[in-house]
Amino acid sequence: MERIIQKYKKEFERFEKQKKSSESFWNIREQTAKFLYSFIKAKSPENILEIGTSNGYSTFWLSLAAEKSIVDTIEADEYRFELAKENLKSRKNIIQHFGFAEDIIPKLNKKFDFVFVDAEKVKYKSYLKLLLDKLSDNAVIIADNIVSHKESVIEYLDFLKQNSCFESFLVEIDSGLEISFYSICHSRESGNPKRQ
Numbered sequence: 381m382e383r384i385i386q387k388y389k390k391e392f393e394r395f396e397k398q399k400k401s402s403e404s405f406w407n408i409r410e411q412t413a414k415f416l417y418s419f420i421k422a423k424s425p426e427n428i429l430e431i432g433t434s435n436g437y438s439t440f441w442l443s444l445a446a447e448k449s450i451v452d453t454i455e456a457d458e459y460r461f462e463l464a465k466e467n468l469k470s471r472k473n474i475i476q477h478f479g480f481a482e483d484i485i486p487k488l489n490k491k492f493d494f495v496f497v498d499a500e501k502v503k504y505k506s507y508l509k510l511l512l513d514k515l516s517d518n519a520v521i522i523a524d525n526i527v528s529h530k531e532s533v534i535e536y537l538d539f540l541k542q543n544s545c546f547e548s549f550l551v552e553i554d555s556g557l558e559i560s561f562y563s564i565c566h567s568r569e570s571g572n573p574k575r576q
């Protein structure tokens with residue numbers, strides 16, 4: 381891991397400088413970044429979706445971990461979107477989308493096997509419901525700020541608990557990560573994929 385940090389030292393220093401200059405960048409902490417990197421390395425997903433690019437710090441880590449995969453990332457703030465574009469210009473496996481996730485997700489014509497959610501917390505449930513038809517079997521969804529913003533993500537956690545297509549658990553590092561494993565489930569009555 382330290383080899384990666386040293387190799388991209390200039391890029392990480394730029395991200396750190398930007399973070400210190402403004403509170404508007406909702407960057408994950410380094411421990412969370414390393415966790416995501418290791419998780420993706422182990423899983424080797426083909427299509428990754430990130431909801432909430434910010435200035436591209438987490439996107440950069442996702443891109444490094446999955447160099448042979450495609451990372452789609454969504455950002456609704458124009459300033460952060462443009463800054464991320466500059467920060468990520470050296471990475472060739474990233475597709476940036478500008479706009480609200482609620483508008484972008486339905487237009488994505490692919491299945492995702494890894495999703496990282498770090499955007500507006502009260503909308504986590506809405507994002508997930510839109511994603512149900514975009515998830516491949518055995519997809520993983522990791523949502524950030526589950527501990528730090530626990531009141532805002534109650535509906536999201538309740539939805540996961542009530543939907544038998546998901547198995548979830550909390551990893552208490554930094555702001556808290558909810559890791560959810562998705563499997564396409566079928567109702568006995570209809571034989572159709574179950575959606576709640």
